Amino acid sequence: MKSGPLPIAREGYPFLLISLALTLLGAWLFWPLGVAFGLAFLFCLNFFRDPARTPPADTGLLVSPADGTVLKIESLSSGPYMKEPHQKVSIFMSPFNVHVNRIPCDGKVEEVHYFPGKFFVASLDKASLENERNAVVLKTPQGQKVAFVQIAGLVARRIVCYLRENTPVSRGERYGMIRFGSRMEVCLPPEWQVTVKPGQKVFAGESSLARMN
The missing domain is CATH 1.20.5 (Single alpha-helices involved in coiled-coils or other helix-helix interfaces)
Incomplete structure (x- = not known):
């Protein structure tokens, strides 16, 4: 994109x-x-503003795929996008945030799945599995999996994703957007060190979400 x-x-x-x-x-x-x-x-x-973003010089950092506020950080034994144990970082994007989404780390796209659904307020927990969403599963050069999920909200009813399976991608690269307020979830390996906390503001392509071990 x-x-x-x-x-x-x-x-x-x-x-x-x-x-x-x-x-x-x-x-x-x-x-x-x-x-x-x-x-x-x-x-x-x-x-629809789309400012230039520069990823951190430290290539060991996974960056946020979205602008917004960190809602919660969870440790899960399994999930719909990663069956193995993982951490999940949820980010709420208000209508006033930049809504262009960016790749969180280098790798190759393994899966892209679109799920039709409802349009609950994106900050609600039930929006995670019941709202319209688009999930991307990426494999890093080290063979680890990362999933990032665009979730439509009450006002946002149009998810845009330009990624295709088997496509190599780079950290900070634009890949899509969600119109008018939404949510982004990032699923990470359990051994990675999350570098944000709930309530923290993050910026797509620039803010660190985790250190990749």
Whole structure:
């Protein structure tokens, strides 16, 4: 996934063009309507921003695949995306966060699974397994598995993922987005040292989530 010539995700271009056209039309017909559509244009401009990100120089760090706030960190014996014991870091993305998603570590995509579902508020635990979601399972050069899951929320009802199975990927690379508020979950090997805590703000492609052992 590449960004366009402006620091705006290409998925946002239709929304920006439509809201801009409505702003101009509204300003011509009835100026309060133009103001309302202008605010919608500014919201879309902010939502679809796609700033450049630089991963940490330390290649032993797994980076966050999403902007947002860490909700919880769990140790699980098994799960729907990794059958073996693992840790899971859940991140909530508000409508005001950057929503472009990035690869957390180098590796090769082994599996990509899309699951249709409901649209509960993304911060709720039941959203993890009941909402619309897209899961990617990646194998690192060392042979360890990492899974990262895009989960749609109450407002976010469109998951975008450009990854395909058997594709090599690099840490910090753009791979998709979720529109208008959502959740991201990252499943890690149990021996990796998680470097974040609940309530912490993280940034896709830059913030460390864990040290890969």
